[in-house]
Amino acid sequence: MTPSREQIRDRLRECNLRCTRQRELVYRALASTTTHPTAEELYSMVRREDEGTSLATIYNTLEALTRVGLASRIPSVAGGGACRYDACTGPHVHVVTDEGRVMDVPYDLSQRLLGHLPREVLEEMERRMGIAIERVSVQVEARALHHADAV
Ligand SMILES: [Zn+2]
Structure with a gap:
């Protein structure tokens, strides 16, 4: 669901990001889609509304949004393609x-899967590897079946 202008401004302000037109446009474009666009894809989405936008601005804006937690970066699989971005953090x-x-x-399936990650394994990883786990993200690689459109 696309957030309203007000909601976008509020979110930028809550994260102490100065509310510029570019940031509004980029965040709105990202939040209005579930396709997890690349920076290039966002660039063409934003250009429809503002022809003056540059790709560098898109990258800088994504950097700022990611830094404050309004967007997350999804690294490309197998190192091949470009990073993708997600407004659902x-x-x-x-x-x-x-x-x-x-x-x-x-959402319900995500919660069921993530809720069943064995806590004792995560704790043992922290102990044995000397790390503090901040977040676990699960990415499933799958082959698309033609009848699988209805998720
Ligand atoms: Zn996502």
């Missing part, structure tokens, strides 16, 4: 298809 699971599409797993 809560815990959820992604499915990456062999065609390179990134889809959100429905």
Whole structure:
């Protein structure tokens, strides 16, 4: 669901980001889609509304949005393609298809999967590896079946 202008401004302000037209446009474009666009894809979306936007501005804006937690970066699978971006930053699971599409797993299924990660394994990882786990993201690689459009 596309957030309203007011909601976008509020979110930028809550994150102490100065509310510029570019930031509004980029965030709105990102928040209005579930396709997890690349910077280039966002660039062409934003250019429809503002021809003066440059790709560098898109990258800088995505950097700022990611830094304050309004967007997250999804690294490309197998190192091939470009990074993708997501305005949905809560815990959820992604499915990456062999065609390179990134889809959100429905919320209830994401929660069921993430809720069953064995806590004792995570704790042992922290102890044995000397790390503090901040977040676990799960990405499922899958082959798209033609009848699987109804998620
Ligand atoms: Zn997502």
